[in-house]
Amino acid sequence: MKVITTSFLVFFCSLFTFASVSSSERDALVQLYNATNGNQWTTKWDLSAPISSWYGITLQDDKVIAIHLSENNLDGFLPNEIQNLVYLQELDLHKNQLNGVIPTTIGRLQSLQKIDISFNQLSGAIPNSICCLTSLKAIELYSNAISGELPAALGNLTQLETLALYNNDIQGGLPNSIYKIRTLKNLLLSSNKLNGNLSSEIINFKSLENLSLFDNAMQGQVPAEIEQLVNLKEMNISYNNFSGTVSRNLAALDTLNMTMINNQGSVVLLDIFSEKSKTVVSED
Template sequence: DSKPGILDDSDGPRMEVSRGNANDGGIEYGRLPFHRGGRDEFGDEENLAVAIAVNDVDSTFIPSAIQYDPDKKPPIYQNRRFRLYMCSGFVLLIMITLAVSFAVSRNVGSTSNSNNIQSSLRTDSPTFSPTLSPTTANFQGIIGEISKLTDVALFNDINTPQGKAFKWIHDDDPRQLSARDDFLLQRYALVVMYYSLQENGPWATCGEEDNSHQNSTLCDGRKRIFPSGVDEVVYEVVPDEVKWLSAEHECNWFGVYCDLDDSVVIIEIIDNNLVGTLPRELSTLTFLEYFRISFNGLRGPLPVWFSECRQLRDIELHFNQFTGPIPEAIYDRADFERINLGGNMLSGTISTRIGELINLKGFFLHENAFSETIPTEIGLLSPDTLAYTWWHQNTFSGTLPTEIGNLNKLREFWFFNMGLSGNIPTEIGLLYDVEFLRLESNKFSGKIPEEIYNNVRLTNLYLSNNFLTGTLSSNVKKLVDIKEISMKTNFLTGPIPDDFSNLNSLDMLWLHYNNFKGPVPSSVCTLTFLSLTDLHADCLKGGNLPARNECTCCTVCCESIPGGLCYLMN
């Protein structure tokens, strides 16, 4: 029987705990709703005495007694405190011995390394005299830090960009950074870049020699702009910029932008007479996200170290003088968002690893010397993000891969003057967001695919200078946003469809140098009163041949013979 005042397995509610909470509905937060053996459970009976039976026979074993002498002390080696002190002292002695040995060996090694570095820095005729003695700890520390980026032989030679940068950091920099400064290597790397890109003399603006501003620290920078309809180069003055190699923090230098922690995240210096090769020291800018040095004179192969800048998302090096192939290391980074290598002298083939660049929004390879076929992996090239890709004016061969139909986020697709042949793939009609479609000056043959008119967001369609045949489809009327159409210099036949008259935004229509028959429809001419300002057709006779397309509204009429002349009409 259970006894009063004792809670056994059947007494009261049972509490089960899961993840720290009681599951029983009558128990909250794991607490019992009563006190064990208290007044709440048993009322006034809590003071009752309870008799408990005792067995007559006690079988408990009792060991024999041992006489105790309070004045007798045990031997000292049996004293626990003594043994603890002895062990602690022994351990401490071992630690002191090891520390002394390590310090001695460390000092010997450090002295040897210091002597080696100082020996390498000595020359029969010193290239520069440091402000601080080479034996100072700061001098040695700066050498140690910079040698993490640059070979000692390079920064020991005052004729190299690294040597000039080392001298400036140590002797001439008004900030006089210590070896422990968090931004020593960042500042050094930028100074190396500055000296590396002066092969054609001083920078156009904001270099160390710039005296354009009354404040010796400041300069009037410039920014290249591209106004619509203007062919010549136009600059916009950017006043009160900070010169490079000034006393200011490098984050304030012209074209350099930093985050809130003063780490460089953007370098943007466009068209500023930067000539030379990019130094590897820039790889220390581990937070660099945007590198934009276009319209300058950078030369040599593309740097492999781009792939080492783990935050780098945007590379814009167009219109420089880079040579060689695209390094395979570029494809190691799947998180690039924009790569612009156009307008250089790059060559070789496009790697099948191109499909590994899955986050690009813009990819530009135009105006280089790339060759061979376009890999089918182009269909894997950021299909969910790629909006702009220009490959024009290279020397590719073969056909346009059907896999381009996967790039359904494209807005600009510039593949003209590339030597491509075969039919225009029907998958071209899957580029539902495309606005600029440029396939002119290739060797495409066959008919214009009907699917091309599914791209109803087209504003500019260029198919000229190919070998296209067949007639123009009435589905052209679906291109309601189109502004410019060029189909000149092909072998198109049949009548000129009056469906062009539905294109109320059409500004340019070039149909000349084809085999169209019949007049330009009068309904098309009505567009000249709305938006159409540039209409070309074969509306002049050629020799004894009559005009193929009579036209009363054309702005330019061409002779109806191969290679015929074109004339501006009144």
């Protein structure tokens, strides 16, 4: 009788453990595990164990709020079922071997604040649905093979602080809506295939600290409004097709480490701290 009672209690407790996380969230995690060759992960999951024991998973009130699986040999793709992780706030999968496209269903993760899938082999365009994630503070998708144009509705992400998409194959110009993101601190888009101009609306980036656009095909005049960005500490717009001059006020910003070399290697503005003789400025 004691054996039967004990067995029943173990069975009951097991059911209770799995019931603590919703079946849809558990299924999403299992699908992620299977789609990324979980049996070959550096640190694997025991799918028969409680989810609270699974490596890289953070729970709060029995809800999955964070996934941290960087450098864990994930090899595969992101499944559509990821949409069921509706309470997820952080998704960190950087430095793995993920391929394929970012699923459009990611736009249903309304609680997401940070996504980092950098240093993988993602391809295709960034889905427009990402612009529905209005709680996002950081998008880090650098060092992939992402192509296409930037989503037109990026301006919906009014809490975004970091947009890091460098070392990809992104084309086209900066969408007009991007200048609505007044919270942006880091705009890192270097080594892509971007073209078009920098708008004078860049003056809206009052919080901007780092602007990196080097190694693209951007053109036109560097807007004078940049000198009004009082928080700007680093700017590199080298190896583009920018033309014209900048004001003495911009060149005199001693907190600015700025390089501006066109894609033929000709100096337009270079390291105003140590090579002032090469600095080209206007008389204004």
